C-alpha cells in the first residue's frame with residue numbers, strides 16, 4: 001500500500017511516504033534552531049512550527065516521491081505519546097487530509113513507529129522477530145520485547161525520571177555546552193578519558209534487573225555530575241570538561257547496553273534493535289556492537305535519518321498494519337500524550 005505518514009509528536013515535522021516496505025520520501029522540518037534559544041523544546045513553539053511546516057512538507061514529500069494525493073491508499077499519523085499540543089496539530093491535519101480525500105486513516109503509536117523504521121532499511125528481509133528493542137531519545141528510554149510489530153509489543157522497562165537524551169542535554173548545560181547536548185558531549189568526550197571519573201549507573205545491580213525489571217534512572221547520574229563539577233569550581237580548580245563528558249557518556253552507554261543485553265539473555269532472544277536520536281552516539285553503537293558480538297546477539301541499527309523522529313516510520317507501521325489486514329482507525333481518536341507502547345494502533 002502507498003501510505004503518507006505524519007509525525008508531529010515533538011519538535012520535528014516529519015512527512016514520509018512509503019510503498020509497502022519501500023521508502024519513497026522522508027522530509028523532516030525541525031524547530032530545533034528556534035528551540036535552542038530556550039535550551040529545550042517549548043511545547044507552544046513546537047505546535048506553531050508544525051502548523052507552519054505541515055503544508056509545505058506534505059507538498060515536498062509528494063513531489064520527492066512523485067506521487068499525488070489521489071494515489072494514496074491511506075494516511076497515517078502519530079497519535080501519541082508526545083507533546084499534547086504538537087500531537088494535536090498532526091492529528092487534526094491527518095483527519096482533515098483523510099476525510100477530504102476519502103482515504104482510510106491509521107492512528108499509530110510513535111514508539112512502535114521507531115521500531116517500524118527498521119523495516120525501511122535495505123536489508124529488512126533479515127529482520128526477525130521476536131527482537132529486543134531499545135529506544136533512546138530526548139523524550140524516551142524504553143526497553144521493549146517485540147514479538148510481532150503489528151500485534152505484540154511488550155514493555156520491559158522505561159525511565160523512571162529523565163530520558164537518556166534529556167540527561168545528555170542537562171549535563172551539557174552543567175558543562176556550559178549548547179543545546180542539543182548530545183552531539184556536544186560526544187565531541188568533547190572524544191578527547192577525554194572514560195575511566196577518569198566513576199559516575200553512578202542507576203538501577204543497574206543484578207537485583208534491580210531481577211524479576212523482569214528493566215527500568216532506567218538517569219537523574220541521579222545528572223546530579224552526580226553536577227555535584228562533581230560544582231566541587232571542582234568551589235575548590236577553584238579547572239573542570240576537565242573532556243574527562244567529565246567521556247565519563248558521563250560511559251555511564252549512560254554502560255547502563256543502556258548492559259540492560260538491553262541482559263534482556264536478550266533472559267528472554268532467549270539473540271537480536272537487538274537500536275532506535276531513537278541518541279543512537280547517533282558513536283560510543284553507544286560501538287559498545288553495543290562489541291558486547292553484543294561477545295554475547296552472540298545480532299544488532300540492527302537503522303540509518304540515523306530513520307532513527308530520529310520522522311514520518312516514514314509512521315507510514316511504514318501503517319503499511320504493515322494494512323498488510324496484516326487491520327481495519328483503519330475511526331475518527332473518534334484524539335492526541336494521547338501518554339499512549340502506552342502496547343497500544344500499537346488506536
Ligand code: ATP
Nearest residue numbers: 137138139140165180181182183277278280281308
Ligand atoms: P522523542 O523523544 O519524541 O523521540 P526527541 O526529539 O526528543 O523526540 P530525537 O530527535 O530522537 O528525540 O533525539 C534527540 C535527542 O538525542 C536529544 O536529547 C539529543 O541531545 C540526543 N542526541 C543527539 N545526538 C546525540 C549524540 N551524538 N550522543 C548522545 N545524544 C545525542
Ligand code: MG
Nearest residue numbers: 010011012309
Ligand atoms: Mg527531536
Ligand code: FE
Nearest residue numbers: 110137308309
Ligand atoms: Fe521519537
